[in-house]
Amino acid sequence: MKVSMHNMELDSEPQKEIAIAHQAYDPFKTPYEVDDQAFPWYDTLREQYTFLLRYAILAPSSHNTQPWKFGPSDEGIAVYADYSRRLPVADPGGRELVMGVGAAIMNLRVAAEHFGFGCRVDYNQSGDCKQPLAFVRLSPPPSLFPEEGAPSQLFQAITRRHTNRNPFLMARLPEQIVTSLNELAGSGTASIFISRDGALNQKVADLVAEADRAQLADSSFRKELAEWIRPNYTHKPDGITGASLGINDLVSVVNPWAMKTFDLGRLRAAKDRNLCLEAPGLIVIHSEDSLLHWVEVGELLERILLTLTKNSVQCSFFNMLTEVQPLRTRLRSLLEISSWPQVLLRVGYCLTEPAPSPRRPLEEVVLNAPSVGNRRI
Incomplete structure (x- = not known):
C-alpha cells in the first residue's frame, strides 16, 4: 500500500x-541512555x-x-x-x-x-x-574485542555532563582539581585562566551584569534568544528548557514570550552577578581569534567539562561577556591575559542536580x- x-x-x-x-x-532520555555494551x-x-x-x-x-x-x-x-x-x-x-x-x-x-x-x-x-x-x-x-583496561573516566563522564545553572555551594575547589585543569592546556595554543580571587571575581561579576543589561536591551537579541527557549514539556530536541534555567513548568510556558517582549536585563543582571560572585571559581579559556583556534578551544572546553564532571564539580557558562566585544576587551585587560577570552565558566559544587538538555x-x-x-x- x-x-x-x-x-x-x-x-x-x-x-x-x-x-x-x-x-x-525521548530527547531528554534516549540520547543519554547509550550503552557501550551495545x-x-x-x-x-x-x-x-x-x-x-x-x-x-x-x-x-x-x-x-x-x-x-x-x-x-x-x-x-x-x-x-x-x-x-x-x-x-x-x-x-x-x-x-x-x-x-x-x-x-x-x-x-x-x-x-x-x-x-x-x-x-x-x-x-x-x-x-x-x-x-x-x-x-x-x-x-x-x-x-579490545582487552578490558582501566575504565575511561572521561568517557563515563560524557553521558553525565550537564550545565548546572543553580547556585553553587561556597566550598572551595581542591588544589588537586585546579592543578589538573591547568595541565589540560598542555602544548596547545589555547590557554586556561582560573580565578579563586574574590576581589577579581567581583570585578568579573560586574562585567557579567553589564553584558546582561546590554544584550537584553537589544530587541533583536531577545527575539533570537526567545526562539531557542522551550517550555519544560517540549518535544523539540534542541534549545534551552525552562527547567535548565530553574523555571517551573507554568512559567516556562510564557517565558519565551516574556523574553521577547520585555527587557528583563536588570533582573537577569542581578541574578547572574550573584551567581558569579558566589561561585568558588571562574575559568576563562583564551586564545587568538581564528577558525582553527576556535576548534581547539572547543576541544579543550569539553575536556575541562568532562574532567569537572568526573570530579563531581558542576559548571555553567557566562558567555554573554565574550559576546559583547567592548566588554570582552575589558575582560582581557582585567585578567591581563595574552589573547582573547573565548569562554567564561563558573565552577563549584551543587546539591541540586542539573536538568538534562534535549538532543x-x-x-x-x-x-x-x-x-x-x-x-x-
Whole structure:
C-alpha cells in the first residue's frame, strides 16, 4: 500500500515504523541512555563509527543549537559545521558555533579511545564552510574485542555532563582539581585562566551584569534568544528548557514570550552577578581569534567539562561577556591575559542536580545515515 505525502509516494509500513521510532524517542532520555555494551563489533566500520557519534552529539553548544553534521565512512568521520543553526545576533562570526563543533570532536576522541580505535584529526585550514571542518581518521583496534583496561573516566563522564545553572555551594575547589585543569592546556595554543580571587571575581561579576543589561536591551537579541527557549514539556530536541534555567513548568510556558517582549536585563543582571560572585571559581579559556583556534578551544572546553564532571564539580557558562566585544576587551585587560577570552565558566559544587538538555535524533545530524531494517539510525 502506498500513501502520498507532500507529493511523494511512501511505502506505509516503513513510514509507520519510522513514526513509531520517533514516538519512542525521548530527547531528554534516549540520547543519554547509550550503552557501550551495545557497540556493534560485528557490523561494518561505517556502522561502528556511526555508533561513536552517539557520544559526539552529547557535546555542549551555545543555546543548545547542536550545530554539527557528520559524514561517516570506512576511513573515519567527516565533521561539518552546520551554519544554518548559527546565531546571527549573539554569534555573528560563528565563533561559538565552531567551538561547539570542537567540543563534539573531543567527545569523538574520547569515545574512540574507549573502544580501542586509533584516532587522528585532520583540520581543514581552507576556511571553506562547505567543506568538513575536520576529518576524524579512525583505525580499528587490533582485535575484535579490545582487552578490558582501566575504565575511561572521561568517557563515563560524557553521558553525565550537564550545565548546572543553580547556585553553587561556597566550598572551595581542591588544589588537586585546579592543578589538573591547568595541565589540560598542555602544548596547545589555547590557554586556561582560573580565578579563586574574590576581589577579581567581583570585578568579573560586574562585567557579567553589564553584558546582561546590554544584550537584553537589544530587541533583536531577545527575539533570537526567545526562539531557542522551550517550555519544560517540549518535544523539540534542541534549545534551552525552562527547567535548565530553574523555571517551573507554568512559567516556562510564557517565558519565551516574556523574553521577547520585555527587557528583563536588570533582573537577569542581578541574578547572574550573584551567581558569579558566589561561585568558588571562574575559568576563562583564551586564545587568538581564528577558525582553527576556535576548534581547539572547543576541544579543550569539553575536556575541562568532562574532567569537572568526573570530579563531581558542576559548571555553567557566562558567555554573554565574550559576546559583547567592548566588554570582552575589558575582560582581557582585567585578567591581563595574552589573547582573547573565548569562554567564561563558573565552577563549584551543587546539591541540586542539573536538568538534562534535549538532543536531536542521530539521523538528523548524520549524512546518509546507514539503515537498520527499514529505519535509519
